[in-house]
Amino acid sequence: MSSFGATILDAEGQRLTVEEKALFRDTKPFGFILFARNIDTPDQVRALCDDFREAAGHDAPITIDQEGGRVQRLRAPTWREWLPPMNFVKAAGANAAEAMYIRFRLIAHELYALGIDSNCAPMVDVPGPETHEFLYNRCYGTDARNIALMGQAANDGMLAGGVLPVIKHIPGHGRATADSHFELPHVSAARDDLDRVDFAPFKRLRDTPMGMTAHVVYEAIDVLPATLSSKMMQVIREDIGFDNLIMTDDISMKALSGNLGDLSRDAIAAGCDVILHCNGTLEERAEVAAAAGEMNDAAQRRAQRALSYRQTPDDIDIPALDAQLKALVGEEVHG
Template sequence: AVATLGRAAADGMLAGGVLPVVKHMPGHGRATMDSHFDLPQVDAPRAALDTHDFAPFKALNDLPMGMTAHLVYDAIDPRPATLSPVMMQLIREDIGFDNLIMTDDISMKALTGEVDAIAAGALAAGCDVVLYCNATLEDRTRVADAAGEMSEAAQTRAVRALTMRRSPDDVDIPALTAKLDRLLGGTVYG
């Protein structure tokens, strides 16, 4: 069901000319903490993760871009997925996602340490792109310097993602608004 809904959302975005981002890989559903403030740890056994948590990502592994989760999966690696070569290998090989992978925002409190070291660690783990959304220009410069130029593999994945973007389908807004109005019984904007 999750993969079906994810596919429908992704197809809608692609039809609208938008590249969807599958997140948070390889799963955030079991987290009981907010990674904006803490580092969540998931203690589920590997078999349960494979069967439930990782399955939707495997079903959506053809989508253009993915975003990592700042979570620790105790059964797999003690490092947060974003900084874990083991988890990144799992995403690439077991889940089969070989398109562009970006980190979640590395300014989130789930990750600790100097931002330039976090950026370098994420790239070394196997991420293609580092997101750093809330910072001073000085800190952003440190992250950009630590990240350097995209690897050849990351550039290939980025180009592949961009080639998946298409012109938006033609849309008849009045007809869709009327259909929505009918479906909602006249309470579209109520």
């Protein structure tokens, strides 16, 4: 088959426009991402997912940010609300790993029923005392080893439910004191500390099908943010050992400066496999798709490997899992 386009793109509304269909038909994005503006009813979401795949001409993975807490696109009353991950893990205590598995197995159940077969989770960044508030309560604890255990439980729950996890923000966003949606964070920690703490959960979870980069400068290694740094990509590939598909975080975030085409080319040149672009105009999506082009051979192999993790969901008893989760976490499990 021909190579996938090296992009993950989105849609403006709840169904594709004629122009969006034409763009996706011409550029064959590897995958797509959904936001709250794309979501109304279950039938509508399923139809939009069908639109995406038909336009791209292949069984494209469709992802979403369904972490729970502040970052979740599917909301009540149609779908479950979830406690923020930090609060959830604390409430579960010694039962946290079991509870995280069930949490993400239930999330996967809801996603898969809609035609969504990927989730931008787990987030295994290790927070510290000065971690920016946009990130802190999205984390799974404060200890690198326990965060990795929670991340593995989340991975296992999603994969059992037919959903491909995307680990983020590789190689670690936890020390950042700025919100990368609006400015570029710099981390001044020594390399040994980064290896011991920040990079450790990603190394433990290096077999996750896909990973998303951090728009963060690690001053001990390079002056460029990880998304655009060949030195950081070498750390991710060789030292952390993550050889599965790497997508950028949203290439249009204000942490990165420059035009979208140049940023897309620079990220691919640095070693990213796929450019994630969100919340742009049709013209901006076309610019990113043209700059990213088709996947190179190595990226195509990683893409096929990521898709090979797809599996038919195991059978589950939803009411029984809900009851089990409440027993582990308490009545406020869903926020």
